[in-house]
Amino acid sequence: MIDKLYPSTQAALADLRDGATVMIGGFGTAGLPNELIDALIEQGARDLTIVNNNAGNGDTGLAALLATGRVRKIICSFPRQADSWHFDRLYREGRIELELVPQGNLAERIRAAGAGIAGFFTATGYGTLLAEGKETRVIDGRGYVLEQPIHADVALIKAERGDRWGNLTYRMTARNFGPIMAAAASTTIASVHEFVELGSLDPESIVTPGLYVQRVVQIERAITTAGGFKTAA
Template sequence: MIDKIAASVADALAGVRDGSTVLIGGFGTAGIPNELIEGLIAQGAKDLTVVNNNAGNGDTGLAALLKTGRVRKIVCSFPRQADSHVFDGLYRSGKIELELVPQGNLAERIRAAGAGIGAFFTPTGYGTELAKGKETREINGRQYVLEHPIHGDVALIKAERGDRWGNLMFRKAARNFGPVMAMGAKMTIASVHEIADLGQLEPEAVVTPGIFVSRIVKIERVATQGGGFKA
């Protein structure tokens, strides 16, 4: 019987190794798998490469992970924001490496890993520092840059609902990078707010099929000050 439900966050994260490349879903603060990040901090894996859309906000979530000093490198599109002081301090002191990737390229590089694509050409970044040292080619009169997939050892993503087979549904913008990261990692761990019985999820509404998911764990929904709930 297939049952991918983990009893706890700690159980879900068992086996994450030092030196892993960890894909972490989220767009700004929407869809960040905070409970899984907190679990990763407690788990203790170090020398990590983290792939995310940004480099953390404030002192929680991804920023808290960076603060532990266990992230060697971050690959992201928007490393600097008004509240990215943790990353700023680490980067300026030479304690973390940064690979800056345009957002569309980031999503496509992760998707390419899941789709088995060896490399692809894109016009984004041509003629800039981001293309330095990379192969370029003219195609139909336009210049392109060769980009390679980003393969993850682990993906940490947040979904709305899931079943024991690992099928996932997402809530609005909290979906963001989750589906492509699930495809691009060897092991995908998803937190969900609801676990449905088999057959309860409408097939047409399943965004990420269970074949791409290794483990799911249920977490409680966190209320905001305004009376709503975090995405």
């Protein structure tokens, strides 16, 4: 019987190795799998390459992982903002490598890995520093840059509902990079707020098929109070 449910985040991440490339879903804090990141911090793997849209916010989640000093390189499209002080410090000290990728290129490079595409030409970045060292071509009078797919050893993503086969649905914008990251990684670990019986998910509503998911962990939904109103994260 196929059952991909793991008893804890710690168990799901126990075998992650030093030097791994880890994709982490999320657009800012939307859809960021904080509980899985906390388990990664606790697990202790080092020399990591992280793929994410940005480089962390404040002192929690991805920012807390960077603060440990165990990330060697980050591949992202938006590394600096008002509360990205951990990345700023590490970068200025020469303790972290940055590969800056335009957001559309980042999404397409991840998608290409999952689709088995060896590379693609895009006009984004042509004639800029981002094209240095890359193959370029002029096609129909317009310049293009050859971009390579981004593969990962592990993807950490946050979903809303899942079953024991690993089929997933998402909550609104929390979906963002999750589906393409799941397809681009050798092992996908998904946190879900609701674990449902097999067959409970409408097949037409499943966004990420269980084919792309190896491990599922149920996480209790966090309830925060803002201005006297309760909100669910």
